[in-house]
Amino acid sequence: MHSVKALLKANAADTELLLIQKGRKDSRIRAIVSLAQKAGVPVREVSKNELDSVASGVEHQGVLAEFRGEPVGNEASLFEQISASDGALFVLVLDGVQDPHNLGACIRSADAAGVDALVVPVDNSVGITPVVRKVASGAAETVPVFQVTNLQRVLKKLQSAGIWVYGAAGEADSSIYDLDLTGSVALVMGSEGSGLRRLTREVCDGLFSIPMHGSVSSLNVSVAAGISLFEVRRQRR
Numbered sequence: 001m002h003s004v005k006a007l008l009k010a011n012a013a014d015t016e017l018l019l020i021q022k023g024r025k026d027s028r029i030r031a032i033v034s035l036a037q038k039a040g041v042p043v044r045e046v047s048k049n050e051l052d053s054v055a056s057g058v059e060h061q062g063v064l065a066e067f068r069g070e071p072v073g074n075e076a077s078l079f080e081q082i083s084a085s086d087g088a089l090f091v092l093v094l095d096g097v098q099d100p101h102n103l104g105a106c107i108r109s110a111d112a113a114g115v116d117a118l119v120v121p122v123d124n125s126v127g128i129t130p131v132v133r134k135v136a137s138g139a140a141e142t143v144p145v146f147q148v149t150n151l152q153r154v155l156k157k158l159q160s161a162g163i164w165v166y167g168a169a170g171e172a173d174s175s176i177y178d179l180d181l182t183g184s185v186a187l188v189m190g191s192e193g194s195g196l197r198r199l200t201r202e203v204c205d206g207l208f209s210i211p212m213h214g215s216v217s218s219l220n221v222s223v224a225a226g227i228s229l230f231e232v233r234r235q236r237r
Contacts, residue, residue, distance in 0.1 A: 006138030012039030104135025105222035111139035
């Protein structure tokens with residue numbers, strides 16, 4: 001429901017059809033239908049079986065939107081946005097996150113922290129799937145996401161644009177709290193299993209860790225991303 005509601009608010013023009021499960025008349029459904037009607041989006045009631053079939057196994061909560069717009073940007077549109085931006089830029093880069101729940105949670109944190117762009121590689125990374133959109137609770141419709149074919153090249157271009165690139169690595173000597181994050185920065189988080197790839201590490205201006213005080217040696221990537229993003233936000237208060 002959050003994803004569909006956010007889509008209707010952010011991009012109703014590219015929403016072709018709203019499907020509602022027959023018999024659903026609760027306040028949340030009524031609010032979504034009202035948004036669609038105000039935007040001129042056709043609304044159709046269908047059976048639960050038909051909605052299950054269209055959703056292809058994804059839990060739909062009684063509502064589904066058909067969307068024809070481009071869900072993500074590419075390298076060219078990323079740097080068009082960067083060129084048009086004023087002030088300190090804030091970029092999150094996810095190097096090979098493959099769990100859709102982790103990616104969805106990262107997108108949700110990115111929205112909450114006010115990230116300007118989220119960059120993911122095309123290969124060895126989960127795309128913006130229906131599960132990702134559902135976990136993101138509407139943030140996938142508000143955070144600008146860009147899929148790129150060559151992550152190392154993009155990181156170098158970010159540096160050329162005046163953006164400092166810092167990668168998360170558990171063994172790094174510098175902690176996230178030691179960095180000056182008040183200027184334009186890109187934080188790079190690695191995959192769930194192996195972390196940052198070697199070539200990605202080599203491109204970064206520096207590596208940082210999150211101090212650990214318990215018995216575990218690492219954090220889930222979405223939790224680590226949330227902590228890191230809000231340290232940037234804290235420094236920019």
